[in-house]
Amino acid sequence: MKLYLDKDFRELEDPVVMGILNLTPDSFSDGGRFTQFDSAVSHAEIMIKAGASIIDVGGESTRPGAVKINENEEIDRVLPVIEKIKREFDTIVSIDTYKDQVAEMAVKEGGADIINDISALSYSTGMAEVVASLNVPVILMHIKGTPSDMQKDPFYLDVVGEIIEYFNERIEFAISKGIKTEKMIIDPGIGFGKRFEDNIAIIKNLHEFTNLNLPVMVGLSKKTFLGTISGIKEPFEREVETITADLISVMNGASILRVHNVENCVRSLKVLKKLFYSGSGG
DSSP states (O other), X not given: OEEEOSTTOOEEESSEEEEEEEOOSOOTTTTTTTOSHHXXXXXXXXXXXXXXXXXXXXXXOOSTTOOOOXXXXXXXXXXXXXXXXXXXXXXXXXXXXXXXXXXXHHHHTTOOOXXXXXXXXXXXXXXXXXXXXXXXXXXXXXXXSOTTTTTSSOOOSSHHHHHHHHHHHHHHHHHHTTOOGGGEEEEOOTTSSOOHHHHHHHHHTGGGGGGXXXXXXXXXXXXXXXXXXXXXXXXXXXXXXXHHHHHHHHHTTOOEEXXXXXXXXXXXXXXXXXXXXXXXXX
């Protein structure tokens, strides 16, 4: 799968690792750790040196029950950090937002390369036009409901089939707004309006999403369903579970892994590539 991951059509060999940089006080795993400018930039540098191909900068938590913030507050959180990362490091930056004004500022003023929209262009009426006009890649994620209500009794008869149908509709919508298919990435939204069994089904059947002929991203780092499987309650202690699920996701077709611990993910991918994908011997 070819990955065109920035505005200059830089092509990377998949799978690649996206490092999560949450500039929020209330994210489920690392809330409050990187809300200060210096600590945020320092953590970005650590992830880049560890092998992250993309740094995903987010200024508003989208965990279940998260509280919304306004555009100005979100811009104030993300813009200085994105500007600094792009100025200091040769890396790709994505802006994790569903607000068109935040996305536009992050790209135009900050230099962000990718727009990562959890709503697949549906929450903000102007987002599709912004993506098309900026001609940047966009990540279209599936979510059932909104962050405030997505985990209130979500239900599917066929979770994989229904998400694929959703993506077909959103891809068609994006094309109608002038967004090029080669600049689209899909994310089935593990944990976003999904039951335990839905998350399992998505990972086991991830190859079905590759039939849409777009790169597939997964973001399952330290999520609750992994703790349900292993019995580990604390998110920061779910590193083994995360690595295992990420590697299975790659084997099932994922091109991008969105993770908190970049170093462990990169190291495990090196082993996977050597043992699973490379030729015999050597």
